[in-house]
Amino acid sequence: MIIFLIRALIFLVSAALGLIVADLLLPGFRIDWSTWWGFALAIVIFAVLQSILTPWIASVARRNAPALLGGIGIISTLVALVVVVVIPGAGVTIGQPFVLTWILAPVIVWLVTALATLFLPMIFLKRRIDDRRDGGATRA
Template identity: 75%
Template sequence: MITFLIRALIFVLSAAVGLIVADLLLPGFRIDWSNWWGFVLAVVIFAVLQSVLTPWAAKVARRNAPALLGGVGIVSTFIALLVVVLIPGAGITIGSPWWTWLLAPMIVWLITALATMLLPALFIKKKVGDKRAS
């Protein structure tokens, strides 16, 4: 159970990092920082949607179009971003230029994937350092 909670926390943190990086890099991607609860809501909804959509999209692609399996992560990221943007009060907007809608899913997907790999290493390194100190 603890392992599940740690993995869920890492996934939520990686989703937050991905959304923040998209906010920093893309002119049409905006996080409303004045409403921080909206951002927390957006991150949680995005992470839950990602965790549900990715396996479902992979199953559909595997059955109907195996050549599309490589793009499942980006497609599920796009759908999760679309849903989060449509929720009022979620604290994220994606506007013009139009190519922001193309780049945002790629950036968020890439950063989320990298953070999901790197964050556990940081936690493990800290834990090992704490054990060595004691």
């Protein structure tokens, strides 16, 4: 159960990192930092949508357009960003340059999120796994 919670936290942190990097790199991507709860809401909505949309879009693509299977992560990131931007109070807006930002934002957020979900478990779960191994070795 603890590892599940750690993985959920890692997914939330990776979503936050992806959104923050997009905010830093793209002039049209803006996080409203005046209210912390707006950004927290954006992170939770984005992470939940990503976890729901990715398998759903993959199954739709597998049936209807197998060529899209390689881009499922970016497509689900784009859809999740659209929802987060549309929800008032979610703390994320996309402005000028509009088209360029909508093209680059999903790529940046997806890339950072993918890298974070790859490397963060190595940092946080490695210690937990090492503790289990050490605990198991002393009991035997």
